Amino acid sequence: MLCAVVRAFGDPRQVIGLEEAERPAPGPGEVEIRIRRAAINPSDLIPVTGAYRSRTSLPFVPGFEGVGEITRLGEGVDDLAPGQRVLPIGASGLWQAYLVRPAAWCFAVPDDITDDQAAMAYVNPLTAFRLVDAVKTHFGMAAGQRIGVTAAASAIGRMLLTLLAEASFRPVAVVRSAATAERLAEGFSGEIVIANAPPLDAVLDAVGGEAGNALFRTLHRGGAFVQYGALSGAQLDPALITARREDVAFSFLWLRNWVHSAAHAEIAAEFERSFAGIRAGHLASAIDTVFALSDLPAALARQDDPARAGKLLLAP
Numbered sequence: 001m002l003c004a005v006v007r008a009f010g011d012p013r014q015v016i017g018l019e020e021a022e023r024p025a026p027g028p029g030e031v032e033i034r035i036r037r038a039a040i041n042p043s044d045l046i047p048v049t050g051a052y053r054s055r056t057s058l059p060f061v062p063g064f065e066g067v068g069e070i071t072r073l074g075e076g077v078d079d080l081a082p083g084q085r086v087l088p089i090g091a092s093g094l095w096q097a098y099l100v101r102p103a104a105w106c107f108a109v110p111d112d113i114t115d116d117q118a119a120m121a122y123v124n125p126l127t128a129f130r131l132v133d134a135v136k137t138h139f140g141m142a143a144g145q146r147i148g149v150t151a152a153a154s155a156i157g158r159m160l161l162t163l164l165a166e167a168s169f170r171p172v173a174v175v176r177s178a179a180t181a182e183r184l185a186e187g188f189s190g191e192i193v194i195a196n197a198p199p200l201d202a203v204l205d206a207v208g209g210e211a212g213n214a215l216f217r218t219l220h221r222g223g224a225f226v227q228y229g230a231l232s233g234a235q236l237d238p239a240l241i242t243a244r245r246e247d248v249a250f251s252f253l254w255l256r257n258w259v260h261s262a263a264h265a266e267i268a269a270e271f272e273r274s275f276a277g278i279r280a281g282h283l284a285s286a287i288d289t290v291f292a293l294s295d296l297p298a299a300l301a302r303q304d305d306p307a308r309a310g311k312l313l314l315a316p
Ligand SMILES: NC(=O)c1ccc[n+]([C@@H]2O[C@H](COP(=O)([O-])OP(=O)(O)OC[C@H]3O[C@@H](n4cnc5c(N)ncnc54)[C@H](OP(=O)(O)O)[C@@H]3O)[C@@H](O)[C@H]2O)c1
Pocket: 041, 042, 043, 123, 124, 127, 151, 153, 154, 155, 156, 157, 175, 176, 177, 180, 206, 207, 211, 228, 229, 230, 231, 232, 233, 253, 254, 255, 256, 306, 310, 311
């Protein structure tokens, strides 16, 4: 079978190779899944650079998100059946034709959800739920408060704008260019600002670096800042966070921490919310291109292309 493999950390376009490998058989409690679609997300590429080298062993197959159908059952698996579509989560490895995962880490996909949307039903929707929940319960923000969302035209940014509005907050979209603002305005009628920070009560930040620092400085006493990404390639300045510790609540949010501590039923319930949002449209993500896995170099080039207008999917 064809698989994408990382054997050394570095620039994803240089170090992710394509190889032929044997199909391993599922062991007790495991299933084999034929991957039908896998997403390319920023969070798939960060470990490739070596940013998390303390918890990433080489070699590895990238890809945290996708959908496939069960092809073989290991001993003792009786709640899944061959042919059933599932989302295998909890570890990377989706950028290959077949994957073996514990059955306990597979979540069934309803028949009315397409492969393309199912392949994007996990990382961004479930993180967006956690972020809005943090704003409500962890930081105790009240209805009507102004919550900034950076990189607001990203797939998750768009979800956050809708979910925050649904939860009676006032989402403020923060983007980096007029072109992005124009694109976002086609589907979002709320406030959009370009880099400049208006008064905000909280910020959900996927950018970090200088842009993140600037937004952090504008928060008033009682404000909250959640960093869940670093698209700029840099974190927030730790000295700044320490200096304002008494005024502004700061936290990181990583979906993997929640997923590895939540019960199976809790995760399944969040998938039901995700599928409902996909049906309703607000959690369906735009797709730019579906590439064959054998075209991975072209897909990785497109991922960095400023003209990309939606997610890239791989068809292994
Ligand atoms: N913490 C978690 O568990 C978790 C889970 C899901 C996602 N995330 C993070 O969420 C972020 C977005 O993910 P996604 O899948 O929604 O991405 P996406 O759909 O690929 O969109 C990324 C967009 O962000 C904008 N962008 C890129 N670099 C930027 C920068 N330096 N400053 C401002 N905007 C920038 C670009 O839009 P323009 O070119 O139009 O400006 C780009 O199209 C990523 O950082 C990802 O790692 C984190």
